[in-house]
Ligand SMILES: COc1cc(O)cc(C/C=C(\C)CC/C=C(\C)CC/C=C(\C)CC/C=C(\C)CC/C=C(\C)CC/C=C(\C)CC/C=C(\C)CC/C=C(\C)CC/C=C(\C)CCC=C(C)C)c1O
């Protein structure tokens with residue numbers, strides 16, 4: 001058989017091969033979109049390596065996270081060997097100043113109203129954030145002055161007006177695409193830490209658990225917003241176990257349309273591993289900007305396109321070959337993790353995301369990359385009220 005004959009056979013079977021090929025692809029990939037869904041005039045969005053319409057992308061993303069919600073947390077630990085925890089803690093560290101300021105305000109408000117707190121000098125440990133340190137200090141204080149620590153609950157009384165003032169505190173944090181609550185829990189943990197150990201007249205004071213209970217009701221609630229109820233259900237269960245649910249308002253909305261959140265009402269918006277999954281990033285950035293108060297801050301943690309030449313081949317191999325298999329074994333969803341790997345590789349570079357934020361009116365836009373540029377934390381502020 002000469003080469004012309006071979007070429008003719010190959011050419012004549014093109015439609016058949018294409019059909020079979022597409023069939024196989026459709027069978028294997030639950031996210032493959034039937035061509036009938038496409039309307040050529042509609043804008044297409046990246047869904048991993050595929051292009052889909054706005055409607056389809058948001059449905060696929062929704063189903064994907066519903067499928068993996070129960071295994072989401074364990075998968076993150078396995079895929080990153082726990083490193084995602086460090087990235088998230090790093091994001092929340094950015095809020096230290098804000099949380100310290102607001103916990104201090106809360107103290108002053110309560111203190112002003114003569115709620116009795118026994119002050120004790122303790123060593124300056126404000127830079128440490130560690131449960132062990134907290135416990136050591138607790139013991140230290142208790143051993144120095146156990147009697148002084150007896151508190152009279154009757155002493156703690158605020159007028160209704162004062163209570164309202166505290167409840168309407170202008171401290172508002174929104175964790176967008178909050179999923180199973182990882183960021184929210186870290187923020188709460190830190191806020192409690194700053195509330196329990198705080199500085200007054202150059203001394204460090206410690207609040208014991210009985211008095212802390214009185215503060216609890218004044219701690220502003222953090223808003224966790226996600227488009228997916230299944231992810232938030234997992235989060236709620238975790239929050240109840242940690243006794244953090246009282247600090248959280250769960251909001252089932254899309255970041256692209258934050259209809260229940262008032263304009264100029266939020267101090268801080270955090271967004272961790274969410275923006276890559278948004279259908280229309282521009283719409284979401286506009287909404288984030290709208291809900292932020294003037295002076296408010298947007299913090300975004302997200303993967304970067306792998307760039308480091310030394311680690312790129314290994315990392316790309318790990319993303320494309322290992323992660324989908326891990327997803328199949330642990331979460332019974334190879335496709336969800338194939339999407340994760342592909343979406344990381346098709347997402348914006350940190351420069352592109354910074355520019356996009358800038359184009360959406362954010363000022364002082366900066367970013368920091370971590371772990372060989374695998375992820376970046378972007379930060380930007382809203383300056384004016386328009
Ligand atoms: C559906 O959408 C989603 C679903 C979800 O469940 C979650 C998310 C959001 C995702 C997360 C919050 C976290 C997801 C985590 C990752 C995608 C992994 C991130 C990657 C790293 C932390 C590794 C960073 C290290 C480098 C870039 C260095 C070079 C690359 C490697 C060392 C990997 C090399 C791997 C191979 C050659 C494959 C064979 C090796 C194995 C199978 C061993 C197991 C390997 C690991 C578990 C990878 C982690 C490796 C390390 C932590 C070693 C780190 C080493 C150094 C830093 C030097 C979502 O959207």
Ligand SMILES: C[S@@+](CC[C@H](N)C(=O)[O-])C[C@H]1O[C@@H](n2cnc3c(N)ncnc32)[C@H](O)[C@@H]1O
Nearest residue numbers: 177178179226227228231254255272273274277
């Ligand atoms: C990878 S998870 C991140 C969860 C959590 N922030 C974390 O860091 O672990 C992405 C989350 O984004 C949510 N999501 C996707 N599109 C969204 C949208 N348009 N609005 C709000 N949440 C969205 C998903 O439901 C999912 O819970």
